[in-house]
Amino acid sequence: MDKRYQVFISSTFVDLVDERREVMQALLELDCMPAGMELFPAGNEDQWTLIKGVIEQSDYYLVIIGGRYGSMTEEGISYTEKEYDYAVELGIPVMGFVIADPEKVEVGKTDKNEAARQKLDEFRAKVQTRMTKDWKNAEDLGSKVTRGLIHLIKNNPRPGWVRGDRAMTPETRAEIAELEAKIAKLEKQELEATTSPATQLDDNFAHGEEQVELTVIHTGRQSFRSYEEEGSLEYSWDEIFEVLGPFMLDEASEPVLRATLESHILRDILAEDSNWDKNWEYDKVTVSDKSWGSIIVQLRALRLITNGTKKRTVSDRAVYWKLTQAGDDYLVSLRAVPSAVKTVA
Template identity: 70%
Template sequence: MDRRYQVFISSTFTDLIDERREVMQALLEMDCLPAGMELLPAGDTDQWTLIKGVIEQSDYYLVILGGRYGSVTEEGVSYTEKEYDYAVELGIPVMGFVPAEPDGSPVGKTDRSDAAAKKLAEFREKVQLKMTKKWKNAEDLGSKVTRGLMHLIKNNPRPGWVRGDQAMMPETRAEIAELNAKIAQFEKKEVESSVGPPVQMDDAFAHGEEEVELSLRHKGFDYGYKEEDGDLTYTWDEIIEVLGPFMIDEAPEPALRETFNKHMLSDIQSDTEDGWATGWREESVEITDRSWGAIIVQLRALRLITTGTKKRTASDKAVYWKLTQAGDEYLVSLRAVSTTAKNVERPE
C-alpha cells in the first residue's frame, strides 16, 4: 500500500532558510509530507497550540541545529527545544542534525549573547543523546536527511497516511466480512428466540392499583426564575396507560420521559388544592432521575417492557424501549373499550 509519512521540521528560521528549503525538497522527493512553522496557518489560535497539534499528527520529527538558540518562550526555553521535548514526550521517533563545525557558522547566524550560546550548547548535547547526523552545508544536509529518514522509517514503523480509496487493507475487509456474518447469526438467533413461548407478566412485583410516589422539579418564570421540588403519587396502571401506547413500537427513552413530564405538568395545573404554584410562564416539570429509573426498573421487573432491537445510526445513542407481548396484552386490557349487553332504562 502506498503510504506517506508526515515529518515535522524543527529549527530556528531566519538563519536556516536555505537549509529548511533543502530539507523540504528532500522530503517531497521521498513522497513525505513536510510540516513546519512556515506551513502553519494564520489564525486566532495561539502559536504553541497550533504547533502541538501538528506535532501530534506527525509520524517523524527532525530537528536541525545551527548557530542560534532561537526565540524563547515565557519559560526561557526556545521554541525549537520545546518542540523537541514535546515530540520526545509523545514517543515520536526523532532524529537530530547538528553542524559538523559548530563554531564555523557565518557571522550574523550565531547568537550574540553568551547565555544563548550556552543554552544552544546544552541543547546540542541533549539532541546528541539520540540519533544524530552532522551536516556541512544545505546540500549536504538534504542528502543526510534522505538517508537518515530512510533508516528511521525502517527501524521505527509508523501509521503514516494513505489515500482514502486505499485505506482498507484486504485483511481488514475480510475481518469486517467475518464480523458482519457473526452479527447476522446473532440477529437470526434473536429473531428465533423472539418467536418462542410468550413472556408472562410477573405479578410478584407491585402493579395494578398499587401506588408509587414520584419526585419531580417544577420550573417556570414569575417575576424571575422559579422552581420547586415535590412529589406526585400514581398507580402503576396509570403509568402504563400513559407510557404504553408510545412503546407499542420502539420509543427512545428521552421521548418517553418527556411524555411523562407533560403528564405530570398537566396534573399539577389541574390540581390547585395540592399546594403547587400556578400561573408561571414557560412552565415545565422534570421527573428526577431516581424516580424515572424506578419506573423503568419496575416495568422491566414486571416483564412489561424490554429494550429495542431495531438497527439505528451510529450517532443515535438513545436507549429504546418497547412493550413485550405481556406488556401489549396488559395495555390492551387497560385501554381497550369493551361492549356490554346491559339494558338501560330510559326515564319516563
C-alpha cells in the same frame, strides 16, 4: 504497500532559510511529506498547540542546528529545543544535523549575547547524545539528510501514511467483514429483545387489586399566596393501569403519561371526602420522581409496557412507552364492557 512518511523539520528559521529549502527538497525526492513552521497556516490558534499536533502526526523528526539558539518560550528555552524535547518524549525517531564548524558561521547568523550562545552549546551537546551528522553548507546538508533519513527509516519502522484506496488489505477487509457481521447479530438480538411482544402478564410481581402508595405534592394559591402540602395516596395497580393504558395503545411520551396520572390524582384530592385542602386556586399535583419511577418499573416488570420504537425528531428527547400484547389484552379485560345480551343456542 507504498507508504509516505511525514517528517517534521525543526530549526531556527531566518538564519537557515536556504538550508531548510534543501532539506525539504531532499524529503520530497524521497516521497516524504515535510512539515515545518513555513507550512503552518496563519491563524489565531495557540502556536505551541499547533506545533504539538503536527509533531504528534509525524513519523520522524529532524533537527538542524546552526549558529543561533532561537527565540525562547516563557520557560526560558527555545522553541526548537522545546520541539526536540517533545518529539523525544513521544518516542518519535529523531536525528540531528549539527553545523560542522560553528566558529565559521557568518556573524549575522549567530547569537549576539553570551547567554544565548551558552544555551546553544548545551542544546548541541544534548542533540549529539543521539544520532547526528555534521553539515558544512546547504547542499551538503541536503545530501546528509537523504542518506540519514533512509537509514533512520530502515532501522525505525513507522506507520506512515497510505492512500485511502490502497489501505484495505485482504486481511483488513476480512476482519472488518467479520466485525460487521458480529455487530449486525448483536443489533438483531437487541431489536428482538426490545420489540418481541410479551404475550403474558408476569404475575410474580404485585398487580391487580394490590395497593401501592404514591407520594404527591399538592400546590396552589390563595389570596396571592402560594401554598404546598405533601402527602400520600394509595391506588391499586389496576386503577393506575386503567388510567395510563389507553394512552399507550399507540405510543405516549412519559411527560404525557405522568401529567395524565397527576390529573387523575388531583380530582381525587378535590373530592369532597378527601382530607386535603380544597380552598386553593390553581391547584396542581406532582407525583414524586421516586413514585413515578416505581410505577414505570412495575409495569415493565409485569410485561405490560415496553419502550416505544417509532422514529422521532432529533429535538424530541422524551421517553416513549407502548403496550405489549400482554398489556393490550389486560387493558381490554379491565376496560372493555361485556355485552348484556346473551345469545341463546
